[in-house]
Structures are given as C-alpha cells and as structure tokens.
Amino acid sequence: MASHSPLLLTLALASFISLISPTISLTCSTQNVLFSDKTPFQTCLDLPELESYLHYTYNATNSSLTVAFVATPSRSDGWISWAINPTATTMSGSQAFLAYGSGPGKPPVVKTYNISGTNLTEGRLAFDFWNLRAEALNGGRIVIFTTVKVPAGAGSVNQVWQIGGNVTNGRVGVHPFSPPNLNSRAVLNLTGTASGADGGGSKAPGNAGWMTTNVKLGVNLGVLVLLGAIFIF
Numbered sequence: 001m002a003s004h005s006p007l008l009l010t011l012a013l014a015s016f017i018s019l020i021s022p023t024i025s026l027t028c029s030t031q032n033v034l035f036s037d038k039t040p041f042q043t044c045l046d047l048p049e050l051e052s053y054l055h056y057t058y059n060a061t062n063s064s065l066t067v068a069f070v071a072t073p074s075r076s077d078g079w080i081s082w083a084i085n086p087t088a089t090t091m092s093g094s095q096a097f098l099a100y101g102s103g104p105g106k107p108p109v110v111k112t113y114n115i116s117g118t119n120l121t122e123g124r125l126a127f128d129f130w131n132l133r134a135e136a137l138n139g140g141r142i143v144i145f146t147t148v149k150v151p152a153g154a155g156s157v158n159q160v161w162q163i164g165g166n167v168t169n170g171r172v173g174v175h176p177f178s179p180p181n182l183n184s185r186a187v188l189n190l191t192g193t194a195s196g197a198d199g200g201g202s203k204a205p206g207n208a209g210w211m212t213t214n215v216k217l218g219v220n221l222g223v224l225v226l227l228g229a230i231f232i233f
C-alpha cells in the first residue's frame with residue numbers, strides 16, 4: 001500500500017508543474033526583441049491567438065506606449081497587423097499598423113490603416129505615433145515597432161491583431177475568418193497586472209487577466225491532486 005505513495009506524490013508534483021509552467025515560460029521572453037537603444041521592453045505577452053507576441057513599455061509621464069508586435073504571415077506574400085481601437089473592441093474602428101514583406105534582403109513595408117467596417121484602405125490614424133518601422137526576423141517573422149500617444153490617464157487600450165491574406169500590388173487582401181482570426185483582440189492593461197475581473201468595462205478578455213486565471217487554475221488543480229495523494233497515503 002505505502003509503496004504506491006511516492007509514485008502518487010511524483011505524479012502530483014509532475015501534474016502541478018506541468019499545469020503552471022506553460023503560463024510561466026512565455027515564448028516572448030526568449031525573442032530578444034529590443035528597443036532602439038538596445039534595452040529590453042518592460043513587459044511582453046504571448047497573445048492568446050495567432051501565435052503573436054507583444055513587447056511593450058508604457059511611459060506614464062507622457063502617456064506614450066512603445067510596442068514591438070511579432071507575428072508570422074501565413075504565406076510569403078501575406079501581411080500582419082497590430083492595432084488600437086480607441087472606441088470599441090471590434091476590428092471596425094481599429095487604427096492599424098500593417099506590414100508585409102517586400103522581397104529578400106529588403107525591410108518589410110509598414111503602413112497605417114484607418115479601418116471602417118471591413119474596408120482595408122490606407123489612412124491617417126486618430127492618434128499621434130512615432131518611430132514606425134518593421135523588420136524581418138528569422139523564421140519568416142515580421143516585427144512592427146512604433147510608439148503611440150495614449151490618452152492621458154488611460155489605464156488600458158483595446159488592442160486588435162491579425163494575420164492576413166495576400167498583398168497584390170500593394171492591395172491588402174482580406175484575412176481568413178476562422179475563430180482565431182475573429183478572436184484576436186484583447187484589452188491591454190497599461191497600469192499593471194490585471195486581476196481576473198475586467199476593470200476596463202469591455203467585453204474582450206484582458207491579456208494579463210487571462211494569464212492570471214491560467215496560473216490560478218494550475219495552482220488549484222495542483223493543490224487538489226496533492227491533497228488527493230496525501231489522503232491515499
């Protein structure tokens with residue numbers, strides 16, 4: 001009887017570790033994406049859809065948000081995009097930075113889009129931004145860098161990101177309509193790690209809240225399994 005317990009305890013520990021580790025070992029923290037002055041960003045997030053990543057630093061002094069958005073186009077002539085929607089959590093109304101490859105050895109093209117409905121036409125954005133550029137990374141990935149002005153005192157912004165269809169003669173094709181492409185939006189909390197509750201009054205899930213929830217679930221399950229093992233012992 002007692003000889004079963006070490007096995008159970010090992011299983012309990014293994015499941016405990018496997019449950020919490022995916023949320024702790026963020027892929028983005030291994031990407032070595034740096035500021036223009038070669039320092040790391042304050043925070044990075046593995047976004048919950050489309051294998052996309054956001055590195056960001058918020059400067060509350062002048063309410064500027066510097067980001068590096070990393071994603072991989074689904075095809076060599078495809079596009080990636082990261083946007084803020086100042087007025088809603090939807091794609092429509094998004095103020096988007098969009099990049100696509102421009103051939104081997106050349107930096108990707110990056111442009112701004114003021115999206116209304118499903119109309120993907122280049123346009124001016126509703127807020128100021130600086131230092132917009134894109135770089136090709138290995139593995140076909142593209143990174144978009146920019147600094148945007150956020151309304152003073154805003155605790156969060158609605159972010160929307162996307163991996164699109166093809167680009168033909170500079171015309172950007174529609175993105176797929178699969179669930180990940182439709183769910184790729186979230187509240188980005190600028191003031192710290194969110195609790196599970198969404199303080200922004202928006203319907204989209206907060207990134208930090210999503211991660212916290214996963215850690216809590218992992219810990220709770222791990223504790224339950226440990227308790228079970230102790231009872232059997």
Ligand SMILES: *[C@@H]1O[C@H](CO)[C@@H](O)[C@H](O)[C@H]1NC(C)=O
Binds near residue numbers: 060061062
């Ligand atoms: C934040 O912005 C202010 C005003 O531009 C600047 O003085 C300060 O150095 C910035 N802080 C960081 C960490 O970049």
Ligand SMILES: *[C@@H]1O[C@H](CO)[C@@H](O)[C@H](O)[C@H]1NC(C)=O
Binds near residue numbers: 062
């Ligand atoms: C805010 O600070 C950033 C980083 O220091 C700087 O690049 C930007 O120009 C500043 N923006 C304003 C509106 O002062």
Ligand SMILES: *[C@@H]1O[C@H](CO)[C@@H](O)[C@H](O)[C@H]1NC(C)=O
Binds near residue numbers: 119120121123
């Ligand atoms: C898309 O938006 C642009 C700029 O606002 C406009 O000129 C164009 O007519 C729109 N296209 C469609 C199909 O609505």
Ligand SMILES: *[C@@H]1O[C@H](CO)[C@@H](O)[C@H](O)[C@H]1NC(C)=O
Binds near residue numbers: 115124125
């Ligand atoms: C963005 O597009 C909307 C709808 O076409 C328009 O009302 C708005 O003025 C545009 N924003 C800018 C900054 O041009």
Ligand SMILES: *[C@@H]1O[C@H](CO)[C@@H](O)[C@H](O)[C@H]1NC(C)=O
Binds near residue numbers: 165166168173174
């Ligand atoms: C690009 O995508 C559009 C819309 O999905 C499609 O109609 C067109 O055939 C595609 N072009 C190429 C060259 O694949």
Ligand SMILES: *[C@@H]1O[C@H](CO)[C@@H](O)[C@H](O)[C@H]1NC(C)=O
Binds near residue numbers: 156197
């Ligand atoms: C952001 O995180 C802070 C610190 O946990 C929290 O107090 C605040 O309510 C959050 N805001 C939003 C909009 O989620």
